[in-house]
Amino acid sequence: MQDDLQEIFQLAAKYFYRKYKATGGSQKELAGQLGITQPYLSSVINGSRSASLEMHGRIANILYGPYDKFLKAGRRLKNGLDPLAEPEVEEKKDAVESLIAQLTHYVVHQKKVEKQLAISQKKYKDICLFTGDMVFELDADLKTVNITGKVKETYGRNPTEVIGHKPFDFIDTKEIERVKVTLDDAIRNRSTFNFVVSDTRDGKTYYRNVIGKPFFSPDTDNFSGIRGVSKDITEKIELQNSIDDQMWLFQSAIDSITEMAVVVTDKENRVLKWNAAYQKLFGYPTELLETRNPLKYFTYLKDNNMLADYDDFMKGMTETLNSRNETVHEFDLKDGRTIRRRSKPIYKDGEFAGLVSFVLDITNNKRMTDKKSRKKK
Secondary structure (H helix, E strand, C coil), X not given: CHHHHHHHHHHHHHHHHHHHHHCCCCXXXXXXXXXXXXXXXXXXXXXXXXXXXXXXXXXXXXXXCCHHHHHHHHHHHHCCCCCCCCCCCCCHHHHHHHHHHHHHHHHHHHHHHHHHHHHHHHHHHHHHHHHCEEEEEEECCCCEEEEEECHHHHHCCCHHHHCCCCHHHHCCHHHHHHHHXXXXXXXXXXXXXXXXXXXXXXXXXXXXXXXXXXXXCCCCCCEEEEEEEEEECHHHHHHHHHHHHHHHHHHHHHHCCCCCEEEEEECCCCEEEECHHHHHHHCCCHHHHCCCCHHHHHHHHHHCCCECCHHHHHHHHHHHHHCCCCXXXXXXXXXXXXXXXXXXXXXXXXXXXXXXXXXXECHHHHHHHHHXXXXXX
């Protein structure tokens, strides 16, 4: 019945489209009236793609008339009869056949939709398993009504332990108010949310990244629930915390060096770290240092007229930044100070990784040296 229905629909569609075209209509115009693309319309008429009963009915109404009469015309074409000739005796079975055809089309279409939906759900579940995500759905009371994917790995609990519970039941107490405010804001603004939440179990703290969005009833526009994904990021957070601790220790270590300024750059000459003495030595603003761009530092010295010889300074700094060996660069400031910058390259696995530079005000040492030189003369 499905193949028969499709055949008579195509026969009628092609026949009446030719008449539509003969009166000046075009496929592009027809597609515009239907609100679909021209290639899609062409594939439906030619039978290479299926369409819903509603779409078939809309095509029929534009090209000819009511769907049942459209199908009758297709049936006559299939039987080699004039599609527009009125039969001498109205056959009651035509109306029954038309209804059966429509119901059959609807059932077949629904089965296709259900099958495609099942395939999509399976694909989505597989993607969740591969990406490590857990998919959840909350109802209007924020109770979990559906949960799939890596539930055990993410929540540390089986799905049956989570269904019926609110997400607040599985997070640290200190996090509850923050999460409630975040969800309330998302519901009020109909916006996506993205946050990290902690959950302490058996003396260990676990972290989840939660992303989701509220959804609303298409009929009443009332809030209906929340759908989203969650992923365990405990390892990532622990690694970041370890890095933060190490960087804090590193910063504290170089800040403890008060006798000289210290600055560290990477292989692209991007400034990674500096100590307080370095900032104080040249009076750099914090926002300037945070650009991590040495060229901007040099421009600051020039714009503030601090360098005795800018060209000589830039020549020495260019040699320092491009060298892969230890260098010593001395330059004078207009306030009478002499600065020495001693830079040592850092290598990792034989590859250049950056520079660590020790910058010192040697004005007094230079004066003493000059004084001794004059005495010898």
